[in-house]
Amino acid sequence: MARTSALRDAGIHPKLSVVFVGENESSLAYVRNLERTGNRVGVDVAVDRLSAQATAADVRARLHALASDEHVHGVMLQQPLPPHLAIREIADAMPAVKDVDGTHPTNQGHLAFGSGTEFVPATPAAVMLLLERSPHWPLRGRRAVMIGRSIVVGAPVAMLMLAQDASVTILHKESGSLQPYVKMAEIVVVAAGAPGLIRGEDLAPGATVIDVGTTLVDGVLTGDVDFESAVTVAGAITPVPGGVGPVTNVALLRNVVKSAERAGR
Template sequence: MASMIFTDCSSSTMSRLIHLDRRNGAFLPHPCVGQLSLRTTASGRGCTLSIRSSSSPSAIVINGKAEAKKIRDDIKIEVSRMKESIGVVPGLAVILVGKNEESATYVRNKKKACESVGIKSFEVGLAEDSSEEEVLKYVSGFNDDPSVHGILVQLPLPSHMDEQKILSAVSIEKDVDGFHPLNIGRLAMRGREPLFVPCTPKGCIELLHRYNIEIKGKKAVVIGRSNIVGMPAALLLQREDATVSIIHSRTKNPEEITRQADILISAVGKPNMVRGSWIKPGAVIIDVGIKRVEGRFVGDICYAEACKVASAITPVPGGVGPMTIAMLLVNTLTSAKRIHYFQSSSDLKG
């Protein structure tokens, strides 16, 4: 199931799609999105939003696009401050192997996002039939390059390559994707701190924080257990003292479990899988699933139904997607600061 998740949904595509009229159709999200600009006036750091216990006629839309923009603006200021203070420009290296069109789009968007905030981007494009050794050579080169503070190997890699070996070769100090097993191990362990947290789940939690949604003591359910979203999202929720359950393809009657969730994160990639009847009235819904259906992006959550039951929900697109790239920029900046002992401003912490 997890193979269907597109955690990398590009912000530019989102901005194009966010204004589209998307009505009806079995696999299409419903008009709740039309309320985006109106409802999200309650968003941002200043507001308070508690999980409502009663049913809600129309959920607050969690505007990931707007929050991601605020984060990018903060990063831009911080990158500039760093450059002026110590003459260092954060650098992100991306290694892309093969001609996967989606991957190429993601890499292009990451590059654009870097440029927009002043982070220097390094890009290596290798042929599909490159050897594992070639990729490892570039990883090693970037590990040693002092102008590179983050290294990202775009997944999926061609099937003849050992993904585990390549990801583990990335220096843990530059693992801005947070996929190194040492970072995941630290994320799982109490009293340990990962150097980086994977971008998409980090973006999910950041949205909850930015909307002042309480996590501690809440029942959280994560649908999907992928290494890149579901599993680290569950670990993050647990670190914040939620009581976490993880649903996957072997779970019987998943709706019985989702109905108990105060916070529901879905990262499966099955359009409209989660119906309104699966959702506890007043729950907060974070929809990571994104799939193109008939030319439009659709999430895991049946949006029109969920809007009537949940207290808050992320739209697809314009919810978690833009946060993923924003978190990648945060991780890159954090890495550069750590490597150069440059202090964070109080507004922006990795």
């Protein structure tokens, strides 16, 4: 709040533009929460809607327009995209200096090389902030499992945990049975988009469990971990909703403020 107040006193109004393609209900719920958080902390959040039929060229054109808008300090492309769009066809159109969710290949590359990046993707940053407050921090030598391999969550989280010297196993839909790996893990991060994928009996007693999954099931936002069974086994666990999501919002808006501060220098 102090940083946004200082910016506004200097005539700079931190602004995030969210490019939203289609009608994904889980994503809409996330963006609504982001708008509310932005209002509370003094960051303007504008949702730039494109139809579900938008082409890659349409999305790229919108990103290029936002790159030249001096009133916009951060740009985020909300994912997942509709099935006909591939992030690899679009990511390089993201203005790197406003890429507050770390989507641009340059920022992804810096993250992979461990050489530091201007903006760490918000959800992976949130996962790490939560892990810092878990019983298994520091991560050095810890056995960690990352379920999911997307460039939005899975791959960046795995790289960030590796940078903290954890022993990381990445699992995905072609990995076969997950349980043998999960049962041995001290840290389990799940971002598969599969409600109830992990249950309490799959976990090692005392494990730290970070549930990144958000799927609407009968109108209820649901995680990838069956919370009721897992909470009796885990040493620390995040709920859905109310776990990773709010911390992600904070991490993202912090990046927007950082970008606005840099623009004001």
